[in-house]
Amino acid sequence: MSDSKIEWTEVTWNPTTGCSKISAGCTNCYAELFAKRLQAIGAEKYKNGFKLTLHPDVLIEPKKYKTPRIIFVSSMSDVFHKDIPLSFLKKIFEVMNETPRHIYQVLTKRAERMEKLAGELRWTENIWLGVTVENEKARYRIEHLRRVPAKIKFLSMEPLLEAVPDINLEGIDWVIVGGESGPKARPIKEEWILEIKNACEKYNAAFCFKQWGGFNKKANGRLLQGKIYDAIPNPYTNQHSLF
Ligand code: SF4
Structure with a gap:
């Protein structure tokens, strides 16, 4: 490992x-x-x-x-x-x-x-x-x-390629969102991310924003409206935390 x-x-x-390869994310x-x-x-x-x-x-x-x-x-x-x-x-x-x-x-x-x-x-x-x-x-x-x-179900919405509106997160514990990185990175929009973040709050799912991505992913970082979102489910308490 x-x-x-x-x-x-x-x-x-x-x-x-x-x-x-099986779909657009590939x-x-x-x-x-x-x-x-x-x-x-x-x-x-x-x-x-x-x-x-x-x-x-x-x-x-x-x-x-x-x-x-x-x-x-x-x-x-x-x-x-x-x-x-x-x-x-x-x-x-x-x-x-x-x-x-x-x-x-x-x-x-x-x-x-x-x-x-x-x-x-x-x-x-x-x-x-x-x-x-x-x-x-x-x-x-x-x-x-x-x-x-x-027991724990999650979504990886990375690379997020378009808006996925009104997403139903019933039964989903955790959502990771990220933009694509590398020289051929396809763009991500803040409004798509915020819509998913709001859905996580509505359905009580942990929300992690991994990165903006792009050609220089380090420089673009992972702040979303000035904050890092790093939640992960805690299987012992069913609460979201960083453990
Ligand atoms: S992105 Fe994942 S599913 Fe697609 S080709 Fe690569 S390893 Fe396979």
Whole structure:
């Protein structure tokens, strides 16, 4: 596992790497970029570049960490990709089930397969499940998410590509919003973000604003109307906090 620079997690664990593009949010996929860079410098784990690859040898990794961590699962892939067999998915879930000291964040754009396979998997309370909703077209994923028995459910609205008005956050615990970064970043508007923030207040969901993004994401920062929004659900109290 490796430390993550992502604001809303601590470490990443990649028992699968590689993926294929499925919707507008994938256009400038950072995982593809990193995988190809790592392949170019000869990293063994990325010898297949961005082709979907299973890594049974790293399944054990979370068990080695005795102190609790917040772990983003398969940040370089999509756990519900069609080429990941159910048998391997079950192995990933078994590790999560057997290490309740950790919190696992599982994020997918394959909401249909997620729901279809949900009954085959054990949803212990330490598994947080999220879907990406980058635009209006992806809104349907929230319905699939609501029907899966994960204790904490979240949305990643990054890169947010357009307004998603009147969003229904019933049953959603946490929303992360962010703009796209990099040389080909598509723009984000403050009014889209504020509308989602208001919805979070209405439905009592934790709101995290990750970044404005853009060509120079560091310079653009993450202040929204002069404030940092960093809320994250606290699974022990059901309150929002930074823990
Ligand atoms: S689903 Fe995620 S990892 Fe896969 S191509 Fe899209 S952005 Fe990249």
